[in-house]
Each structure stands twice: as C-alpha cells, then as structure tokens.
Amino acid sequence: MSKPDALTELGEMLGDRFSRSKSDLDLHGRNETYFPFLPPEAVVYPETTEEVAKIVRICAAHGVPLTGWGRGTSLEGHALALKGGISVDFSRMNRVLKVHPEDMDVVVQPGLTREELNRELRATGLFFPVDPGANASLGGMASTRASGTTAVRYGTMRENVLGLEVVLADGRVIRTGTRARKSAAGYDLTGLFVGSEGTLGLITELTLKLHGQPEAISAAVCAFDEIGPAVDTVIQTIQLGIPMARIEFVDAATAAAFNSYAGAEMPEKPHLMIEFHGSASAVAEQAESFGQIVADNGGDGFSWSSRPEDRTALWTMRHNAYYACLGLRPGATALVTDMCVPISRLAEAVEETRADIARSSIPGPILGHVGDGNFHAILLVEPGNAAELAEAKALAHRMVERALRLGGTVTGEHGIGMGKLGYMEEEHGQAWEVMGQIKRVLDPSALMNPGKMVPGN
Amino acid sequence: MSKPDALTELGEMLGDRFSRSKSDLDLHGRNETYFPFLPPEAVVYPETTEEVAKIVRICAAHGVPLTGWGRGTSLEGHALALKGGISVDFSRMNRVLKVHPEDMDVVVQPGLTREELNRELRATGLFFPVDPGANASLGGMASTRASGTTAVRYGTMRENVLGLEVVLADGRVIRTGTRARKSAAGYDLTGLFVGSEGTLGLITELTLKLHGQPEAISAAVCAFDEIGPAVDTVIQTIQLGIPMARIEFVDAATAAAFNSYAGAEMPEKPHLMIEFHGSASAVAEQAESFGQIVADNGGDGFSWSSRPEDRTALWTMRHNAYYACLGLRPGATALVTDMCVPISRLAEAVEETRADIARSSIPGPILGHVGDGNFHAILLVEPGNAAELAEAKALAHRMVERALRLGGTVTGEHGIGMGKLGYMEEEHGQAWEVMGQIKRVLDPSALMNPGKMVPGN
Numbered sequence: 020m021s022k023p024d025a026l027t028e029l030g031e032m033l034g035d036r037f038s039r040s041k042s043d044l045d046l047h048g049r050n051e052t053y054f055p056f057l058p059p060e061a062v063v064y065p066e067t068t069e070e071v072a073k074i075v076r077i078c079a080a081h082g083v084p085l086t087g088w089g090r091g092t093s094l095e096g097h098a099l100a101l102k103g104g105i106s107v108d109f110s111r112m113n114r115v116l117k118v119h120p121e122d123m124d125v126v127v128q129p130g131l132t133r134e135e136l137n138r139e140l141r142a143t144g145l146f147f148p149v150d151p152g153a154n155a156s157l158g159g160m161a162s163t164r165a166s167g168t169t170a171v172r173y174g175t176m177r178e179n180v181l182g183l184e185v186v187l188a189d190g191r192v193i194r195t196g197t198r199a200r201k202s203a204a205g206y207d208l209t210g211l212f213v214g215s216e217g218t219l220g221l222i223t224e225l226t227l228k229l230h231g232q233p234e235a236i237s238a239a240v241c242a243f244d245e246i247g248p249a250v251d252t253v254i255q256t257i258q259l260g261i262p263m264a265r266i267e268f269v270d271a272a273t274a275a276a277f278n279s280y281a282g283a284e285m286p287e288k289p290h291l292m293i294e295f296h297g298s299a300s301a302v303a304e305q306a307e308s309f310g311q312i313v314a315d316n317g318g319d320g321f322s323w324s325s326r327p328e329d330r331t332a333l334w335t336m337r338h339n340a341y342y343a344c345l346g347l348r349p350g351a352t353a354l355v356t357d358m359c360v361p362i363s364r365l366a367e368a369v370e371e372t373r374a375d376i377a378r379s380s381i382p383g384p385i386l387g388h389v390g391d392g393n394f395h396a397i398l399l400v401e402p403g404n405a406a407e408l409a410e411a412k413a414l415a416h417r418m419v420e421r422a423l424r425l426g427g428t429v430t431g432e433h434g435i436g437m438g439k440l441g442y443m444e445e446e447h448g449q450a451w452e453v454m455g456q457i458k459r460v461l462d463p464s465a466l467m468n469p470g471k472m473v474p475g476n
Numbered sequence: 477m478s479k480p481d482a483l484t485e486l487g488e489m490l491g492d493r494f495s496r497s498k499s500d501l502d503l504h505g506r507n508e509t510y511f512p513f514l515p516p517e518a519v520v521y522p523e524t525t526e527e528v529a530k531i532v533r534i535c536a537a538h539g540v541p542l543t544g545w546g547r548g549t550s551l552e553g554h555a556l557a558l559k560g561g562i563s564v565d566f567s568r569m570n571r572v573l574k575v576h577p578e579d580m581d582v583v584v585q586p587g588l589t590r591e592e593l594n595r596e597l598r599a600t601g602l603f604f605p606v607d608p609g610a611n612a613s614l615g616g617m618a619s620t621r622a623s624g625t626t627a628v629r630y631g632t633m634r635e636n637v638l639g640l641e642v643v644l645a646d647g648r649v650i651r652t653g654t655r656a657r658k659s660a661a662g663y664d665l666t667g668l669f670v671g672s673e674g675t676l677g678l679i680t681e682l683t684l685k686l687h688g689q690p691e692a693i694s695a696a697v698c699a700f701d702e703i704g705p706a707v708d709t710v711i712q713t714i715q716l717g718i719p720m721a722r723i724e725f726v727d728a729a730t731a732a733a734f735n736s737y738a739g740a741e742m743p744e745k746p747h748l749m750i751e752f753h754g755s756a757s758a759v760a761e762q763a764e765s766f767g768q769i770v771a772d773n774g775g776d777g778f779s780w781s782s783r784p785e786d787r788t789a790l791w792t793m794r795h796n797a798y799y800a801c802l803g804l805r806p807g808a809t810a811l812v813t814d815m816c817v818p819i820s821r822l823a824e825a826v827e828e829t830r831a832d833i834a835r836s837s838i839p840g841p842i843l844g845h846v847g848d849g850n851f852h853a854i855l856l857v858e859p860g861n862a863a864e865l866a867e868a869k870a871l872a873h874r875m876v877e878r879a880l881r882l883g884g885t886v887t888g889e890h891g892i893g894m895g896k897l898g899y900m901e902e903e904h905g906q907a908w909e910v911m912g913q914i915k916r917v918l919d920p921s922a923l924m925n926p927g928k929m930v931p932g933n
Contacts, residue, residue: 022916050549105617114527115790119818119820120715120820121711121715121819121820122716122819122820123714124818124820143795144715146554163660164660165660166658166660170658174635175658177658177664177667178631178635187910189548191906191909193904193905193906193907194904194905194907195904197883197884197885197903197908198818198883198884199816199817199818199849199850199879199883199884199885199890200818200848200849200850201627201632201634201816201848201850201888202621202816202885202887202888203621203622203623203671203814203887203888203889203890203891203931204886204887204891204892204896204903204904205671205892205893205900205903205908206668206671206672206676206929207621207634207664207667207668207670207671207910208907208910208911210634210664210667210668211663211664211667211668213664214662214663214664215663217662230717231714231715231716231717233717234716234717254578257580257688258577258578258580258601258688259688259691260687260688260690260691260754262719262895278798296717297632298761298765299760300757300761301754301758301761304755304757304758308755353534357660359656359657359658359659361578361655361656362578362579362657363576363578365578391656391657391658392656392657393656393657405816417722417896422656426654426655426656427656428654428656428659428660428661429661430659430660430661431656431658431659431660432658432660433660434660434661435660435661435662439661442661443661443662446654446661446662447650447652447661447662448650448651449648449649450650450651450652450665451662453650453665453918454662454663454665456917456918457663457914457917459917460913460914460916460917461913463911465559472662
C-alpha cells in the first residue's frame with residue numbers, strides 16, 4: 020500500500036482528475052485476456068507533460084509505483100499495476116499537436132488513438148500505417164513496439180517513431196530524436212524507449228512518420244490445401260521483391276470463424292489475404308505477379324479487387340478476427356500467443372503448432388502476419404476453468420520454446436508484460452542482465468511499471 | 477601510458493597478431509579528414525570472439541583503453557585512440573558466416589566490408605543495400621549507424637541490423653536480437669549498440685537484412701537553375717509515393733568537380749541524380765512520373781536509362797565525389813560536414829550554407845542524400861594552414877547551429893567521433909546525460925573508446 024501522503028498530495032494537485040472511485044479502479048484493473056483483475060490504488064488523468072513530471076516527482080518522493088494506461092488493449096497485462104501504486108491514464112492527453120505535411124510527420128500526445136489520428140489526417144493525403152488491429156493509443160503502441168498487418172511494408176513502431184518526449188523516473192523531462200529522417204548523433208534513445216513498456220519512463224509526446232495514401236490499392240484472397248504452399252507463396256513473393264502492403268495468413272479454423280461470425284463464404288482451408296499499394300498500374304501488375312505465384316503453388320480461388328468496398332469488407336473481417344474466433348466458443352476468454360520466427364521456419368512452426376493444438380482439448384485458430392514470420396494462436400478457454408487455462412498455458416509454453424528453437428523470438432509484437440517475463444532469460448541470455456542494468460540506472464527505486472521486463476524487477 | 481604488464485600479456489597471447497611496430501601504429505593513428513595523427517600504443521588482430529573477450533578482460537584488469545578499428549574510413553575520427561591504449565583491428569574477422577537466402581539475412585564478422593559482402597552474395601540474387609560510399613567494414617558501419625545513397629529506400633544500419641554479438645567492457649559476450657524480422661521482447665539492445673561508436677562494447681558478429689536484387693533499375697540525371705526547385709522535386713516525388721532507391725543532390729561546384737575529375741559534361745548547375753528499383757514496367761513508370769515532376773519544376777536535361785553501363789558510370793562518379801571535390805584543390809584535406817534537417821527546411825538549409833561558403837575563402841562543394849534531408853559540404857583546406865582550418869571549422873559550426881535551428885540533427889550519418897562531441901548537449905539537452913548514465917553503467921572504468929560520445933567521458 021502506498022503512503023497516504025502521496026495520494027493526498029496528488030488529490031490536491033489534480034482535483035477531480037485524481038480518482039479512487041471503484042469504477043475507475045475497476046476499469047484500470049481489467050485486461051483484454053486471461054490475467055487476473057489487478058486494480059491500482061488510484062488513477063490520475065494528467066493533461067500536460069508538466070503535470071506528468073509533477074506526478075512522477077510526488078510518487079518518487081514517496082516510493083509510489085506508476086504504471087501508464089493508454090486504452091488498455093494490451094494482450095499481455097502491461098498496464099496492470101502489479102505492485103500497486105497509481106495508474107497514469109493518458110486519455111486527456113490525446114491531441115494532435117502539429118502536422119507537417121511536407122515532412123510527412125506528425126507530433127501527437129500519447130493518449131491519441133491510431134484511428135483518431137488517421138481521421139484527423141484524412142484531408143492531408145497522409146496516413147499513419149501501423150495497425151495492430153485494436154484502436155490502441157499511440158503512446159501504448161510505442162511502449163509495446165506494436166506492429167500488425169502493415170509492418171511488412173511500413174515497419175513497426177520501431178521504424179515509425181522519429182522522436183519522443185519522456186518523463187523519467189526522477190521527474191526529468193527529456194526529448195529523444197529530432198524531426199530529421201535519420202541521425203547518427205549518439206545512442207538511439209528513441210529506440211530504447213520504444214518497446215520499454217513504461218519501465219524506463221512515461222512517454223508524453225511522440226513524433227511519428229507518416230506515409231502518403233497510395234494512389235491505388237488492390238486486395239486479394241486465396242486458399243491453399245496445406246500450410247506449406249501458402250508460406251512458400253509468401254517467401255517467393257518477398258524474394259521477387261513484390262512490395263506487399265499486407266500479407267496475412269489465416270488457418271482453416273479461422274476461415275470457419277469468419278464464415279460464422281462475418282457471414283463469409285470461405286472454404287475451410289488455409290488462406291492468404293494480401294494487399295498492394297501503389298500506382299494503379301503497379302498494383303495491377305503486382306496482383307498479377309502474385310496470382311502467378313499462387314497458381315504455381317497450387318493455390319486456388321485467387322481473385323483480386325481494387326474496389327474499396329471489397330477491401331473494406333476483407334480487412335474489417337480480418338480486424339475482427341479476434342472476436343470472430345471468440346465466437347467459436349461463446350463466453351470464452353482467450354490466451355493469445357505471439358511467436359515470430361525466420362520465415363524459412365514458418366511453415367514448420369505453424370504446422371507443429373497446429374498439430375499440438377489438435378492434440379489438446381482447446382480450440383485454437385491460428386492467424387498471423389506471415390510476411391514477418393509472426394503468427395498467433397487464439398487459445399479459447401472457459402473463464403475460471405483452471406485446468407483449461409493450464410492446458411492453454413502449456414500449449415503457449417511449447418509455442419515459445421518452438422519459437423526459440425527455430426531461431427525466433429517469444430513475442431513478435433505483443434510484448435512482455437506479465438505473460439512473457441519468464442522467457443526473457445531464455446531468449447536473451449546475459450543480454451537480459453544488461454537490460455536490468457539499464458533499468459536500474461534510470462529507475463533505481465523500481466517505480467516505473469514495476470514487476471515487469473527485467474531481472475529482479 | 478598503459479601498464480606494460482597488459483601489453484606483455486596481450487603479446488604472449490596473440491604472438492604476431494599483437495603489434496607495436498611503427499607502421500602498424502602509424503596506420504591506426506591516421507584518419508580520413510582533418511584530425512591530428514593519434515597512434516595507439518599497440519594494435520591487436522583478434523580472429524575470434526573468444527579472443528576479443530580475452531583481450532577485453534586483460535585490458536579491463538589493467539585499465540587499458542580499447543578502440544575498435546574497421547577500415548579507418550570514418551570521417552569524424554571515431555577510431556582514433558584518443559586516450560591511448562590499444563586499437564582492436566577486426567581485419568582478420570572478415571568472414572561471411574552464414575547466408576540464409578530464404579530468410580534474406582546473413583551473419584557476418586565485423587571486419588568484412590560491404591563490397592566484399594556483396595561480392596559473396598552475387599550468386600544469390602540478394603544484396604546488402606547500405607552504401608556510405610567508402611568500402612567500410614560492416615562492424616564500423618553498424619557502430620556509426622552509417623547510411624548513404626540508398627537509405628531513402630532501404631533504410632540505414634538502424635533498419636538493416638537484425639542482431640549483434642557484442643563483447644562488453646567486462647568481457648561478457650552478449651547476443652542481441654534474433655533472426656526473426658521483428659520482436660517486442662524487451663529493450664532494443666541491437667538499436668542501442670548500433671550507433672554507439674564502440675563506446676559500449678565491441679561488435680564481434682552481425683546479422684544483417686538482405687534485399688532482393690531488383691529486376692530492373694533505371695537511373696536519371698537532371699539539372700535545375702536553383703536549389704529550391706530541385707528540393708521541391710524531391711518533396712513532391714516522396715509525397716506521391718514514387719519509391720526512389722536513390723536520390724542525390726549535387727550543387728554546381730560538385731558538377732564542376734565531376735567535369736574535371738571524371739570527364740563528365742554536366743552544366744555547372746544544381747543536379748539531381750536518381751535511381752528506381754523494381755519491375756521493368758514499374759521503373760519505367762516511375763521514371764516517367766518523376767520526369768513529369770522535374771518538368772513541372774523547370775528542371776532540364778532529364779533523361780533516364782536502364783542500361784547498366786550508364787548507371788555504373790553515374791554512381792561511380794557519385795561515389796568518387798569526395799575525391800573529385802578534393803581534386804578541385806590539389807593537395808587539400810577536407811573537413812566534411814553532415815547536417816540533416818526536415819526536408820521542408822532543406823532548400824533553406826542548403827541555400828544558407830551555399831551563401832555562407834561563398835562569403836568565405838574556402839572552396840566547399842555541397843552534395844547529399846536529399847531524400848533524407850541530409851547533405852554535406854566538403855570544405856577544402858590546405859593541410860597545416862591553421863587559419864583556413866579555423867575558418868572551415870567556423871563554417872561547419874554555423875552549419876551545425878543551422879541544423880539545430882531548423883529542427884534537424886548535427887550529424888545525419890557520419891556520427892559523433894571527435895568532431896561533434898561539443899554539440900551533443902545542444903542537440904540532446906538532458907537526454908545526453910541519460911546517454912552518460914547508460915555508458916557508465918556498462919563501462920564504469922571508461923575503457924571502451926574513451927573520450928568520446930558522453931559527458932565527462
């Protein structure tokens with residue numbers, strides 16, 4: 020329990036933007052997946068960087084932990100206040116501060132969501148491409164190094180954050196990066212804070228790269244009898260340098276989920292869903308070249324469309340895949356896995372996982388960002404059924420071991436949070452201790468999202 | 477002066493791969509630009525990671541500084557042993573360890589140069605795109621976060637290093653990253669070491685992204701009467717999403733240098749040199765679209781070619797620009813500046829710089845990677861002429877101030893080394909101290925490339 024003095028001081032400073040109401044604590048104690056309910060002791064709603072710095076200094080003086088909260092869409096319990104303390108909710112810091120159309124960048128506050136940003140950008144001809152599915156906050160997306168369907172073309176948050184403003188554990192406010200497109204001026208602190216999950220500081224401002232809305236977009240779907248030829252199609256497409264904007268894999272179970280949830284009429288087989296961005300003739304050419312590769316690999320049902328309504332239907336369906344899969348088992352909660360391997364090992368990784376899930380009693384559709392070698396199994400468990408959760412965790416554990424055995428990573432895009440901490444040493448070896456050294460020097464009292472990310476924490 | 481014991485121990489360990497010969501010390505005390513001759517006390521030539529770790533442990537035990545040496549092509553004196561100690565020359569660690577064609581990555585040792593790598597890759601249909609001009613070592617390129625002509629399309633070393641093996645200051649050997657294309661598993665240590673200029677550890681292995689050799693390449697040159705329309709052409713091309721593989725600016729003085737050095741017949745005006753990569757029809761379309769933008773901006777002499785010999789002639793000329801410019805003043809040495817700004821400020825930055833140089837007594841052709849907002853002035857000074865060097869430094873100082881005033885960075889790609897240390901606080905503010913904290917926790921005795929990068933150092 021935190022010192023009452025700190026909470027009193029925060030309450031006096033923030034008025035009704037400091038809350039200990041049950042509804043606020045409940046809201047900030049929940050999570051999207053299987054982690055237990057873990058409410059903070061209080062929630063604060065800062066409106067400025069200066070307020071965040073003041074909050075941090077008050078907490079530092081009294082030894083009160085701070086955990087950032089964007090939209091709570093994380094899948095690994097990142098935003099849960101594991102050691103108590105306060106939840107710093109950025110929903111009132113949600114403005115677009117400055118758009119620079121010529122430079123194709125934008126300065127935003129961390130509580131802004133990616134959909135809000137893209138709405139504000141609509142008239143500029145520019146867009147922010149990183150798309151994890153959920154309408155996450157941009158601060159949260161930077162903190163977890165989010166990616167999603169478009170990373171194969173536009174990169175992840177790692178590639179799309181130009182600079183940050185960060186409040187450190189001692190209340191110092193620093194700026195990292197500049198609006199220049201590249202720099203060789205010192206350690207890449209922007210890159211260090213992106214993906215640090217709030218354990219090194221709280222992000223209070225982001226400068227993001229934007230991209231031009233493509234002149235034309237074409238999208239396509241195709242089915243395969245087996246996973247192997249689907250993955251081979253992806254590998255060959257990449258090797259031929261055909262620039263895909265999205266390439267998504269869904270397995271037969273996910274196709275079935277789309278059919279029942281979204282009224283699709285897909286054969287219950289593995290599918291690829293693909294999108295090309297470019298000039299009208301370029302996307303036509305790319306779609307044709309891709310169609311040839313599909314045919315060479317025995318895929319069928321290939322058809323492409325550049326009609327916006329077809330594309331929207333396709334990607335809306337893909338974005339709702341999580342809910343479609345939940346619909347396969349009404350009332351279920353999900354454990355969502357997130358392995359990422361070198362693409363040459365992807366077919367093997369998916370097939371082994373598929374077989375392992377088939378041997379279990381848990382439904383587990385598989386889908387993923389196959390151009391990056393990243394895929395998820397959505398393991399559907401009955402809430403409160405400890406045996407099922409244990410079985411799902413055992414499946415997830417074997418996926419992680421498989422990812423490492425095949426030269427990959429335990430998380431392609433969901434992050435560490437509470438779910439993957441136990442695998443950090445296995446993935447990073449002694450480098451994990453280096454992360455701990457960096458954490459301790461920047462947050463010696465372990466108040467920034469404590470209990471997460473580093474050894475000892 | 478380092479302890480004789482350490483040097484004796486190193487000599488016993490390495491035999492003839494430990495050297496204190498005058499020629500070796502001389503070679504490792506020189507630099508490509510205007511910094512003074514600064515020989516190390518000894519040079520070591522390790523052949524394995526284990527040897528590097530052993531060398532580091534011996535040096536750590538005796539307090540002997542270590543500075544890495546790749547090919548010595550740095551322009552900011554990075555590899556000079558400013559505080560004495562030993563130079564760790566990686567020329568015997570120059571092997572390609574493993575090519576993974578399906579995954580489009582390669583594992584290499586740090587002493588391999590980019591040209592050597594691309595020669596070895598020739599049969600695979602893949603290539604490593606980062607191209608700083610010089611035939612630098614890949615370890616050095618990672619250490620300085622190198623980029624060059626192709627960064628606008630393929631990214632810098634930041635985007636092209638997947639993972640590293642690093643020997644830390646205490647002799648620990650860590651691995652960062654995996655061969656997966658992305659990861660959200662913890663702090664981005666790969667990104668932290670890329671660009672750290674050997675001040676946090678010595679890179680002993682790199683996993684690099686490769687790219688498919690494009691099916692077709694087209695290249696073009698065009699001239700403009702003024703800098704402004706040339707830059708506007710670049711901005712419009714980027715905004716239209718025309719994917720340029722290279723877009724280079726050279727000013728009238730550089731064009732003149734090409735004419736006299738390479739026998740070119742370019743009008744003495746600002747030029748753009750551009751290259752497109754893709755399918756045959758895509759590059760044709762891109763070149764045509766670009767030609768239209770050039771015409772809209774009053775550019776002339778636009779012609780494009782997809783003949784390899786034309787392209788080779790063009791880029792050989794561009795790569796030799798440094799020597800062509802040196803040829804403008806035979807016997808001169810150069811101070812090469814490296815500012816990078818948001819592209820909306822680029823025309824202003826180049827024009828102010830042009831005018832400032834014109835007011836000086838120093839010849840200073842300007843050229844750069846204009847798609848990234850990055851350009852260089854090659855300030856030609858008489859060796860040993862202190863007044864000229866001071867004048868060049870004053871020009872360079874004003875360029876740096878201009879970069880910061882226009883929202884840019886003091887170095888786009890050359891790095892900090894000895895030349896830019898004095899600007900770190902101005903660019904980074906309190907974030908510079910954060911870099912110092914990271915340095916001190918990983919290298920508390922300040923033995924890794926000491927005297928550089930961080931406050932106090």
